[in-house]
Amino acid sequence: xxxxxxxxxxxxxxxxxxxxxxxxxxxxxxxxxxxxxxxxxxxxxxxxxxxxxxxxxxxxxxxxxxxxxxxxxxxxxxxxxxxxxxxxxxxxxxxxxxxxxxxxxxxxxxxxxxxxxxxxxxxxxxxxxxxxxxxxxxxxxxxxxxxxxxxxxxxxxxxxxxxxxxxxxxxxxxxxxxxxxxxxxxxxxxxxxxxxxxxxxxxxxxxxxxxxxxxxxxxxxxxxxxxxxxxxxxxxxxxxxxxxxxxxxxxxxxxxxxxxxxxxxxxxxxxxxxxxxxxxxxxxxxxxxxxxxxxxxxxxxxxxxxxxxxxxxxxxxxxxxxxxxxxxxxxxxxxxxxxxxxxxxxxxxxxxxxxxxxxxxxxxxxxxxxxxxxxxxxxxxxxxxxxxxxxxxxxxxxxxxxxxxxxxxxxxxxxxxxxxxxxxxxxxxxxxxxxxxxxxxxxxxxxxxxxxxxxxxxxxxxxxxxxxxxxxxxxxxxxxxxxxxxxxxxxxxxxxxxxxxxxxxxxxxxxxxxxxxxxxxxxxxxxxxxxxxxxxxxxx
Amino acid sequence: xxxxxxxxxxxxxxxxxxxxxxxxxxxxxxxxxxxxxxxxxxxxxxxxxxxxxxxxxxxxxxxxxxxxxxxxxxxxxxxxxxxxxxxxxxxxxxxxxxxxxxxxxxxxxxxxxxxxxxxxxxxxxxxxxxxxxxxxxxxxxxxxxxxxxxxxxxxxxxxxxxxxxxxxxxxxxxxxxxxxxxxxxxxxxxxxxxxxxxxxxxxxxxxxxxxxxxxxxxxxxxxxxxxxxxxxxxxxxxxxxxxxxxxxxxxxxxxxxxxxxxxxxxxxxxxxxxxxxxxxxxxxxxxxxxxxxxxxxxxxxxxxxxxxxxx
Numbered sequence: 085x086x087x088x089x090x091x092x093x094x095x096x097x098x099x100x101x102x103x104x105x106x107x108x109x110x111x112x113x114x115x116x117x118x119x120x121x122x123x124x125x126x127x128x129x130x131x132x133x134x135x136x137x138x139x140x141x142x143x144x145x146x147x148x149x150x151x152x153x154x155x156x157x158x159x160x161x162x163x164x165x166x167x168x169x170x171x172x173x174x175x176x177x178x179x180x181x182x183x184x185x186x187x188x189x190x191x192x193x194x195x196x197x198x199x200x201x202x203x204x205x206x207x208x209x210x211x212x213x214x215x216x217x218x219x220x221x222x223x224x225x226x227x228x229x230x231x232x233x234x235x236x237x238x239x240x241x242x243x244x245x246x247x248x249x250x251x252x253x254x255x256x257x258x259x260x261x262x263x264x265x266x267x268x269x270x271x272x273x274x275x276x277x278x279x280x281x282x283x284x285x286x287x288x289x290x291x292x293x294x295x296x297x298x299x300x301x302x303x304x305x306x307x308x309x310x311x312x313x314x315x316x317x318x319x320x321x322x323x324x325x326x327x328x329x330x331x332x333x334x335x336x337x338x339x340x341x342x343x344x345x346x347x348x349x350x351x352x353x354x355x356x357x358x359x360x361x362x363x364x365x366x367x368x369x370x371x372x373x374x375x376x377x378x379x380x381x382x383x384x385x386x387x388x389x390x391x392x393x394x395x396x397x398x399x400x401x402x403x404x405x406x407x408x409x410x411x412x413x414x415x416x417x418x419x420x421x422x423x424x425x426x427x428x429x430x431x432x433x434x435x436x437x438x439x440x441x442x443x444x445x446x447x448x449x450x451x452x453x454x455x456x457x458x459x460x461x462x463x464x465x466x467x468x469x470x471x472x473x474x475x476x477x478x479x480x481x482x483x484x485x486x487x488x489x490x491x492x493x494x495x496x497x498x499x500x501x502x503x504x505x506x507x508x509x510x511x512x513x514x515x516x517x518x519x520x521x522x523x524x525x526x527x528x529x530x531x532x533x534x535x536x537x538x539x540x541x542x543x544x545x546x547x548x549x550x551x552x553x554x555x556x557x558x559x560x561x562x563x564x565x566x567x568x569x570x571x572x573x574x575x576x577x578x579x580x581x582x583x584x585x586x587x588x589x590x591x592x593x594x595x596x597x598x599x600x601x602x603x604x605x606x607x608x609x610x611x612x613x614x615x616x617x618x619x620x621x622x623x624x
Numbered sequence: 625x626x627x628x629x630x631x632x633x634x635x636x637x638x639x640x641x642x643x644x645x646x647x648x649x650x651x652x653x654x655x656x657x658x659x660x661x662x663x664x665x666x667x668x669x670x671x672x673x674x675x676x677x678x679x680x681x682x683x684x685x686x687x688x689x690x691x692x693x694x695x696x697x698x699x700x701x702x703x704x705x706x707x708x709x710x711x712x713x714x715x716x717x718x719x720x721x722x723x724x725x726x727x728x729x730x731x732x733x734x735x736x737x738x739x740x741x742x743x744x745x746x747x748x749x750x751x752x753x754x755x756x757x758x759x760x761x762x763x764x765x766x767x768x769x770x771x772x773x774x775x776x777x778x779x780x781x782x783x784x785x786x787x788x789x790x791x792x793x794x795x796x797x798x799x800x801x802x803x804x805x806x807x808x809x810x811x812x813x814x815x816x817x818x819x820x821x822x823x824x825x826x827x828x829x830x831x832x833x834x835x836x837x838x839x840x841x842x843x844x845x846x847x848x849x850x851x852x853x854x855x856x857x858x859x860x861x862x863x864x865x866x867x868x869x870x871x872x873x874x875x876x877x878x879x880x881x882x883x884x885x886x887x888x889x890x891x892x893x894x895x896x897x898x899x900x901x902x903x904x905x906x907x908x909x910x911x912x913x914x915x916x917x918x919x920x921x922x923x924x925x926x927x928x929x930x931x932x933x934x935x
Contacts, residue, residue, distance in 0.1 A: 116838075119835075119837065119838075137787065140786040140787055141786065144785075144786060146786075170745075170749065170836055171745045171749045171751040171754075174741040174742060174744055174745035174749075174840075175741070175742050175745050175757070177738055177741060178738035178739060178741065178742045178806055178807040178811075179742075179807065181738070181800070181803040181804045181806060181807070182764070182804055182806075182807050184800075184804060185776070185800060185801050185803065185804025185805075186764060186772070186804040186805060186808070187764070188775075188779070189772035189775035189776045189779060190772050190775070192772070192775035192779065193772045193774060193775040196774065196775065411670075414666075415666065415667065415670050418663045418666045418667060419663065419667060421660065421663060423659060423660050424660060424663055424664075425660075426664075430667045430670075430671060432918065433671045433674060433675060434667075434670060434671060434674050435674075435917070436674055436675065436678060436914065437674050437677070437678070438917070439861075439910070439913050439914040439917035439918070440678060440906070440914070441864060441865060441882070441883075441906060441909045441910055441913065442865045443865045443867050443882075443883040443886070443887070444882075444883075444886055444902075444905070444906035444909060444910075445677060445678075445681070445906070447886070447887065447890055447902070448677060448680065448681050448684075448902075448903070448906065449677060450890075451692050451890070451895075451899060452677065452680060454692065456693070457693035457896075458692075459680050459695070459697060462696070463697060487673065487674070487677065491674065541765075550867075550868050551867050554867070555867065555887065580773070580868070583773070583774045584872070591774050591778075594774055595774055595775070598772065598774070606763060610763075613762075
């Protein structure tokens, strides 16, 4: 955790500023005053940030993090004080951020993908047992409710807590802690109308602010009673309930004292499982191997929609990239004529969609497709529920991408067209080629050479174009039987819903799908980059 | 002037089919249409396609009723600036605007600087791991950072516990996160530009006793200033539009960016009623980017063909 920390320091590090570090050949380079001052200032800032970051680490006893922080800071000081390692001086600042916020999260994602991490599987087994037992203290029918005051015998912010409760039936006041309930003499207490105790001899009653500061302790406090246990429900009510489930070490299981049913711990799935396969919701985090990956392929409720999503994802990326490229190139070609006038004005107006804030325009498009009072239906006199049917919704999102993206392709195609020497096309027309032939044989190949790296990047970008879906259809329409995977969902929006959606987070499974997406994008991009061979020239 | 005549002629052609006149002028018109006129027709159609959503947003912003259901393409029910007033009264728009400007401004400046440093090393120095470094940058660029959003969420959960001032709901945490993607996006593009500068320039400076840092700051940076401006602008636009990470990161109203805040305006039951002030906000957001964009358009064309992507 300490790499991010050294980040801020190194960002402002401006490593090149120090003129001291120089190649052996240039050892006579003078030490300038600005250079020296800059170096002192920035290294000082780094040290300051490191010290600032160290205190919370010491407080939290995170020694590994502290060691990493110290090592990073020391390495930075060494790097910028020595005359050697010149390339590293320029590469390290950006690389630090890259490692902390890009490489590390990717590796972390990869490791989560092999666990069942998610809602119900967040912590350790012990935490799960505590959660099961205390959540099973239930308010059984007929159990009494009490007016509750929180009090202590010691300091309001640290002293051991005591529940002061008033029995609504008898009006008697009792004090309760983990040892049990004791009756208090009616003369020693002041009870407000409604039964809440406002003062008691020997106790300090916490006010609302003090109580809410310790609300976690209050929630965790269980006062054993004859019939079960007393728990708080908020800061002013308590109820007497029964802990119906308890963990038994002997059988490594949880037993329900009411029904006698048992749930045995299963370390493979990280949950307590009953004989009939029923699981308790509170489980713990375990390694599940490859099951998140195989689940995508074998679980029928997932694999069917997943394949559909994958195909649509490719169609969307190819459709958006291809569509914008074709339209942009077409308009660039149309405007690319020596006799054409007013091209500057056209260009000014055509690229406006590219300069508008795209997140806002996506939302505006969403409302233009609104079925009841959207512009599209009004303008064309239609009555189409655009986002209600799979194919109209898909058409709509691709149309929106076309609008957002074609000005960009128009701009770059114009630039590339201007770079193609006019003599080439003139020569073909002298040789008797039709405009179409000359376009096919000369212009298009040259355009593709110039633009194919862009087209590949654009494909990779659109393949994971989260905004395009999330800000318009949000994946809708959803099939009636599957609310997690809609017709316009891309893999990335689907993953997002798995991880952060309302139906219980499945971080492990979401991470597995993230890795699938990594693999797909990387393979497609690498293969296409190889084929263009354009990159090879750049290594010169 | 040229632009005006161009536009006017197009109107002519579009309105009156040239084939109706059968005299000599008609034939000349025919030929004009075949060579130039149809180009104007296509261009005007494209402009209409480009502009109508923007006109719709403009009309919604000026619509005195301020609801989606009463907004037409052309404002017929009168014009008012009430939505702009409502935007500032009912939302923390100015906070969002400042947050966005701060985050996007610092992030684009810092990421351009970091990638310029790296690009200088990759372009001018020879060292072990150079090729591997370049290739891995390319590969990392293929992995959009937000795929690791779950991991980032958990990592920043820990950071928030330890250092709340760079955790969730702070612009600094989000900035750090955006810095992580800085190298991948721009380094290749900038390296290409550094490569086009003749080596003799820095070699002669080195002969004259300049250190590598002086070569970088005094000679290289001024020469690549146009591309720095363009990558900075692209990073700026990209950061302003970034929604996914900001949405996970910023939940309190005061820390939101424009993208997160304005998305919230159109959520839930208020979607219809808020459309007017949303449109007003869109226009205000667009003003700075459109202005700078039109100024730098020329550089952008050359910059983009060298390999940048709108992020």
